[in-house]
Amino acid sequence: MKCSGKVWKFGSNIDTDAIIPGRYLNVTDPEELAQHCMENENPRFVQEAKEGDIIVAETNFGCGSSREHAPIAIKAKGVSCVIAKSFARIFYRNAFNMGLPIIESEEAVDGIREGHEVEVDLASGEITNRTTGQRYRANPIPPFMQEIIDDGGLMKHIAKGRS
Amino acid sequence: MEQDLAYYYEVGQMGIEHALLPEQGIVVPGDLVIGADSHTCTYGALGAFSTGVGSTDLAAAMVTGELWFKVPETIKLIYRGKLRPWVGGKDLILYTIGQIGVDGALYMAMEFTGDTIDSLPMDGRFTMANMAIEAGAKNGIFHPDRITEQYVKGRARREYHFYKSDPGARYKEVREFDVSTVEPQVAFPHLPSNTRGISEVGTVTIDQAVIGSCTNGRIDDLREAADVLKGHKISPNVRLIIIPATPSIYRQAMKEGLFDIFLDAGSVISPPTCGPCFGGHMGILAKGERAIATTNRNFVGRMGHPESEVYLSNPAIAAASAVLGRLGSPEELGRKR
Numbered sequence: 267m268k269c270s271g272k273v274w275k276f277g278s279n280i281d282t283d284a285i286i287p288g289r290y291l292n293v294t295d296p297e298e299l300a301q302h303c304m305e306n307e308n309p310r311f312v313q314e315a316k317e318g319d320i321i322v323a324e325t326n327f328g329c330g331s332s333r334e335h336a337p338i339a340i341k342a343k344g345v346s347c348v349i350a351k352s353f354a355r356i357f358y359r360n361a362f363n364m365g366l367p368i369i370e371s372e373e374a375v376d377g378i379r380e381g382h383e384v385e386v387d388l389a390s391g392e393i394t395n396r397t398t399g400q401r402y403r404a405n406p407i408p409p410f411m412q413e414i415i416d417d418g419g420l421m422k423h424i425a426k427g428r429s
Numbered sequence: 430m431e432q433d434l435a436y437y438y439e440v441g442q443m444g445i446e447h448a449l450l451p452e453q454g455i456v457v458p459g460d461l462v463i464g465a466d467s468h469t470c471t472y473g474a475l476g477a478f479s480t481g482v483g484s485t486d487l488a489a490a491m492v493t494g495e496l497w498f499k500v501p502e503t504i505k506l507i508y509r510g511k512l513r514p515w516v517g518g519k520d521l522i523l524y525t526i527g528q529i530g531v532d533g534a535l536y537m538a539m540e541f542t543g544d545t546i547d548s549l550p551m552d553g554r555f556t557m558a559n560m561a562i563e564a565g566a567k568n569g570i571f572h573p574d575r576i577t578e579q580y581v582k583g584r585a586r587r588e589y590h591f592y593k594s595d596p597g598a599r600y601k602e603v604r605e606f607d608v609s610t611v612e613p614q615v616a617f618p619h620l621p622s623n624t625r626g627i628s629e630v631g632t633v634t635i636d637q638a639v640i641g642s643c644t645n646g647r648i649d650d651l652r653e654a655a656d657v658l659k660g661h662k663i664s665p666n667v668r669l670i671i672i673p674a675t676p677s678i679y680r681q682a683m684k685e686g687l688f689d690i691f692l693d694a695g696s697v698i699s700p701p702t703c704g705p706c707f708g709g710h711m712g713i714l715a716k717g718e719r720a721i722a723t724t725n726r727n728f729v730g731r732m733g734h735p736e737s738e739v740y741l742s743n744p745a746i747a748a749a750s751a752v753l754g755r756l757g758s759p760e761e762l763g764r765k766r
Contacts, residue, residue: 288707306729331467
């Protein structure tokens with residue numbers, strides 16, 4: 267599976283309240299959550315991000331809450347992939363479970379600027395910067411997690427195992 | 430009711446889960462616990478391995494009875510020395526996060542040890558384990574001991590087990606802190622790692638103080654706040670919201686006369702609940718407002734408006750600040766301990 271789109275770049279420690287503020291805790295409609303995604307961090311993102319765009323961030327992306335609103339809001343906004351130097355642990359699990367592709371790559375984060383056009387091959391972990399022509403390697407996704415993604419998220423993965 | 434749930438807590442019995450479950454003896458030492466809340470790591474105070482997951486992971490575990498885990502590496506934190514007055518678990522964990530950063534223990538277990546920890550009461554241990562997630566940790570764990578035993582005895586509804594690290598255990602990192610000189614800590618906006626000692630805070634006026642939450646809503650926390658508030662009135666410019674974390678903490682505080690002290694000071698006492706900590710209800714901050722809170726996160730907009738500010742501290746500092754109308758210490762009110 268390949269993702270490609272324009273890059274929105276963010277800093278370190280983008281917490282779950284930055285991704286989707288806690289005051290929207292009672293909202294369950296993904297489309298509505300998407301309208302507030304990153305609104306405190308970069309209001310332009312909500313207005314201008316397009317289907318397929320990619321989020322690139324520094325370290326500890328998604329720190330804070332265990333609420334799945336965070337990956338749900340990003341996915342519903344149409345973001346095809348999040349690349350970061352590191353992810354907070356609970357967000358990492360939640361993203362896979364919700365079917366939001368995320369990968370870790372220090373060199374990609376250092377090489378990619380806001381607005382670059384980037385392509386990600388999730389299976390091989392290869393990231394191509396179409397704007398500069400550079401290529402980067404991502405840390406491989408553990409095989410059993412790849413299985414969860416291939417099955418379309420944790421719920422479908424479990425349903426498959428029990429059928 | 431309809432689902433015939435054994436552990437369902439209706440209004441009147443409910444409390445903040447991370448205070449309620451240990452108090453009711455539902456979580457016990459030696460347990461492996463997951464919870465659909467990031468502060469599930471609180472039970473590490475009992476010597477349980479507990480960690481937060483999303484609700485999908487939780488549902489998966491309910492269906493299958495299993496969940497995948499990676500055994501985390503461990504960072505060992507050794508605390509030595511006698512604590513100064515008004516310094517407790519909250520200050521130790523804020524100080525630690527200030528030293529190692531909000532991802533200083535990413536994916537890791539934090540093991541809290543040392544002679545300071547050996548004499549730290551359970552409520553202080555719960556506060557420390559609670560905030561392990563604020564350093565990115567998977568869990569924060571204590572060696573169960575005599576203090577744990579005293580707490581668990583008479584509460585535990587199941588058999589429990591005390592597990593300790595092997596003498597030859599390997600650690601990713603070992604850090605030692607001499608805490609005899611650590612003063613009460615305040616985490617400035619907008620990260621829990623942005624800490625300063627109380628003598629270095631400068632003049633920061635506040636509009637609200639919150640004492641409560643899964644971090645600091647236990648009886649020791651309320652006693653500490655009452656110690657400071659006794660005989661004082663809060664500043665006319667400040668709202669002080671006090672939230673006992675469970676019904677039995679609420680009743681205990683009432684019995685001990687703490688409510689009289691809180692009400693005489695001009696504070697409002699809430700029923701046991703979460704709320705202001707994440708901008709839910711009970712004290713949502715307006716644009717430009719500042720709050721000192723005994724909660725665990727001070728991210729942008731965490732307690733309300735994106736242009737509001739949250740400062741994290743222990744209950745004594747929050748209480749003193751409510752009286753002073755600005756960040757300050759009980760010592761400024763002539764309180765000795």
